[in-house]
């Protein structure tokens with residue numbers, strides 16, 4: 114993966130990208146592990162594929178991973194991942210139901226905190242239709258809001274990342 118591509122795009126579009134570097138392998142693995150035995154996984158904000166490649170390592174051979182990424186330069190990087198299970202869609206994650214089965218598992222690293230409340234509501238409303246929603250955050254400031262959409266919310270701290278991160282693991286039905 115070319116980190117220079119990520120940094121260059123961040124300098125151009127800081128608000129959309131939200132952070133200057135890709136997720137660490139450790140964080141990406143923690144998020145990927147949380148998919149459990151989900152067969153159809155949808156990813157929101159795949160960037161250059163840090164989390165996508167870890168998801169593919171744990172995803173069953175008959176599974177699918179549909180990656181939504183609004184930045185076309187990042188999409189070109191994602192298209193370099195050679196795996197029959199992956200589909201890359203250059204569109205807003207809000208449009209995901211037009212392209213993919215979002216009912217099983219959504220893994221997201223879109224910058225919810227810096228989005229408008231309206232855009233965040235659209236994304237969380239859509240995520241709440243999925244059995245499992247795994248969301249990356251750098252500050253755990255959305256707990257109260259996320260709990261309005263999911264009855265079962267678990268928050269994990271992942272220190273081995275720049276910056277240290279938090280991962281919400283949300284289920285639409287209580288465990």
Ligand SMILES: C[S@@+](CC[C@H](N)C(=O)[O-])C[C@H]1O[C@@H](n2cnc3c(N)ncnc32)[C@H](O)[C@@H]1O
Nearest residue numbers: 130135136158159160163182183184205206222
């Ligand atoms: C924090 S970066 C994470 C990138 C990558 N998943 C990683 O962990 O290294 C967030 C990504 O979400 C993308 N993004 C932001 N808003 C989006 C939206 N509404 N739909 C799809 N992608 C979006 C950005 O272009 C960026 O690539």
